[in-house]
Amino acid sequence: MRIARPELRGDRVRLVGMSFPMPHGNRRVLTMLLAGTLLSACAPSGTSDTKPVVGGGGQASIFHAPDVTISPSDKTQGVVPDTVVTVASSGGNIRVVSVLENGSTTPLPGVLSATQRKWTAKNYLAPESSYTIRVNAIGPEGIATDAISTFTTAGGARLTTDALPGDGATVGVGMPIKLRFNTPIPAELQMTLVNHVQVKSVPQVQGDWHWFSPYEVHWRPADFWPAGTHVTVTANLQGVDAGNGVFGYANWSSSFVVGPKHVSIIDHNTEMMQVFTNDQLVNTIPVSLGKPGFPTISGTLVVWYTAQKVMMDSCASGIECRTWAPDYYKEYVYWDTAISTNGFFIHSAPWDIFAQGHYDYSHGCVNVSPDNAIFFYNYSQIGDVVIIKNTDRVADAGDGEGDWQIPFDQFANSGGAATPTPRPSTSGGI
Numbered sequence: 001m002r003i004a005r006p007e008l009r010g011d012r013v014r015l016v017g018m019s020f021p022m023p024h025g026n027r028r029v030l031t032m033l034l035a036g037t038l039l040s041a042c043a044p045s046g047t048s049d050t051k052p053v054v055g056g057g058g059q060a061s062i063f064h065a066p067d068v069t070i071s072p073s074d075k076t077q078g079v080v081p082d083t084v085v086t087v088a089s090s091g092g093n094i095r096v097v098s099v100l101e102n103g104s105t106t107p108l109p110g111v112l113s114a115t116q117r118k119w120t121a122k123n124y125l126a127p128e129s130s131y132t133i134r135v136n137a138i139g140p141e142g143i144a145t146d147a148i149s150t151f152t153t154a155g156g157a158r159l160t161t162d163a164l165p166g167d168g169a170t171v172g173v174g175m176p177i178k179l180r181f182n183t184p185i186p187a188e189l190q191m192t193l194v195n196h197v198q199v200k201s202v203p204q205v206q207g208d209w210h211w212f213s214p215y216e217v218h219w220r221p222a223d224f225w226p227a228g229t230h231v232t233v234t235a236n237l238q239g240v241d242a243g244n245g246v247f248g249y250a251n252w253s254s255s256f257v258v259g260p261k262h263v264s265i266i267d268h269n270t271e272m273m274q275v276f277t278n279d280q281l282v283n284t285i286p287v288s289l290g291k292p293g294f295p296t297i298s299g300t301l302v303v304w305y306t307a308q309k310v311m312m313d314s315c316a317s318g319i320e321c322r323t324w325a326p327d328y329y330k331e332y333v334y335w336d337t338a339i340s341t342n343g344f345f346i347h348s349a350p351w352d353i354f355a356q357g358h359y360d361y362s363h364g365c366v367n368v369s370p371d372n373a374i375f376f377y378n379y380s381q382i383g384d385v386v387i388i389k390n391t392d393r394v395a396d397a398g399d400g401e402g403d404w405q406i407p408f409d410q411f412a413n414s415g416g417a418a419t420p421t422p423r424p425s426t427s428g429g430i
Contacts (some may be wrong), residue, residue: 066092066139074149080398081153081239081247084123085110085133092139094119102130124239127247128155156247159183159237165382167254173224174302175383176403177233184214186243191414193217196240196248201231208412212397217225222408224385227256227278249355251354262378262384266366268391271357273366275379285372286357288349289391290364294327294429296388297364299345299395300404303384304338306377310345312430314363329365329430335373338365339386341400344428348373363429 011190069088072079085108087097093116099108108131110121124132133149164178165171177199185193194209199219225231231257237248266273266288275283290296312328316323321328336347349356349367356367366388368376385404394402 005204011410012239032199063141063143063251064091064139065143065145066090066137068094068135068137068147069143070133070135070147070149072149072151078154079125079151081125081127081156081242082241083125083153083239085125085131087133087135089117089137089145092137092143092145093117094135094137096134096136098132098134100132100134101126101200113356123236123251124248125153126238127153127249129153153239156245157183159240159246161235161237161250161252163233163235163254165254165256167184167256169256170259170381171225171256171257172381172383172385173227173263174300174385174404175225175256175258176302177219177231178216179218180216180236181242181260183242184209185217185246186214189241189243190214190217193237193240193242194414196237197233197235199231199233201225201229203229205229208408209414210403211407211413212402212410217414218403220403220408220411224261224263225258226259227261231258258383259381262381264384264386266386266388268298268360268389271359273368275376283372283375285368285376287346288352288355288357288359288361288367289388290362290429291360294363295393296362296366296391296428297340297386297395297399297401298391299391299401300342301386301395301401302404303338303380303382303386304341306338306380307336307380308328308377309334310336310347312343313430327429329363331430333430335370335377337373337377337380339388340395340428342398342428344399346373346376349430363380365430367429 063405067090069090071086072083085099088115094112097110097112097119099110099121100106101108108120108123108125112119125261130149130152133147135147135149136144137147138144146216160182162180165175179197189370190211199207203226205223207219207227209216209217209219232253234251234253236251238251240248242248261278262276263279264273264275266287266289271287271289273285273287274281311330311334312333314325314328315330323383333345334348335343338345344365346366346368348370349362349365350370352361352367353369355361356369361367394405396405
């Protein structure tokens with residue numbers, strides 16, 4: 001800052017081109033005034049010292065450096081991680097705010113108000129961390145305030161998240177986004193948590209969240225994803241309170257792309273499966289579904305994974321676990337495409353080719369010939385749609401297949417809305 005040098009000329013003092021009368025016969029007063037002017041001009045920038053400057057009307061005006069208020073205040077310890085950092089200035093415009101976790105070079109993002117008098121952080125804080133805040137504000141007379149504040153945050157247990165689809169995956173048009181947490185999220189915190197997870201896509205689609213349990217929440221589009229959609233999930237969970245002393249320790253993001261539209265339709269009345277790619281029929285496959293007492297689930301399902309072989313054990317399906325029981329089995333089954341999370345597959349069944357296309361013979365799975373099983377195994381991608389019609393058992397959340405059975409206008413339930421209790425899960429069978 002350029003400081004003008006006062007000059008004494010006769011009975012007047014000049015400062016930056018302005019002058020005022022010197023009191024007659026009192027040079028001591030002049031000396032004190034000049035000393036005060038020089039001292040205040042040399043005060044460090046950013047202090048709240050007053051600045052006497054002579055006005056053209058002969059009256060001395062007192063200028064102040066702008067006040068700055070920072071929250072959390074300086075040297076505060078044990079700050080809750082979901083605290084929102086704010087900076088306010090009552091007498092000037094905020095020009096710079098830097099909130100840095102010690103050891104990081106990436107400032108906490110924030111938003112400056114239209115008046116430039118308040119800055120608000122957009123993200124929460126990292127648990128068990130130290131922060132330094134630096135602020136620069138300037139008043140209307142050009143006098144600046146520089147402020148520094150430090151604080152530390154409290155710790156807590158760590159929130160972890162398992163997410164599907166994985167980063168870089170290619171999925172089918174029916175794939176929901178699934179987040180599963182290592183701790184139950186209380187109902188009153190569920191809305192806050194999902195508000196910190198953004199789903200963006202090109203092209204943009206409508207969608208929403210549904211809590212299937214306190215541990216698991218899904219996002220699905222209103223209709224199937226358009227083929228070729230690029231999706232990014234951004235979870236700003238750092239500092240988010242998950243309840244019971246558990247906090248998010250970091251943010252994360254992942255992206256996936258939607259592949260070709262694969263929709264397969266299985267009709268129990270005809271015992272046939274039609275396979276469509278981008279709405280064009282590419283294959284028709286004879287099938288055999290669950291016999292009486294072992295119905296195949298119906299509804300809009302999706303492919304969850306494929307496995308070249310799976311050990312199928314009737315004991316895990318609720319069938320009498322004795323080798324002489326009429327429906328007992330325990331053997332490897334090949335070319336398996338999972339269409340539920342509890343044991344329903346489309347798989348190779350060379351033992352009942354005679355029944356395929358004609359009548360029910362399986363214990364719940366969709367049985368096809370070895371050649372057709374290999375075709376479908378190689379054709380399928382996670383998230384492909386499989387629609388099964390006209391069986392006696394409609395799939396629900398108990399089968400891990402609630403996403404597309406719930407009408408979209410009833411899907412959103414963040415904030416503790418009740419989820420219908422599914423019936424006990426019963427596994428599919430060979």
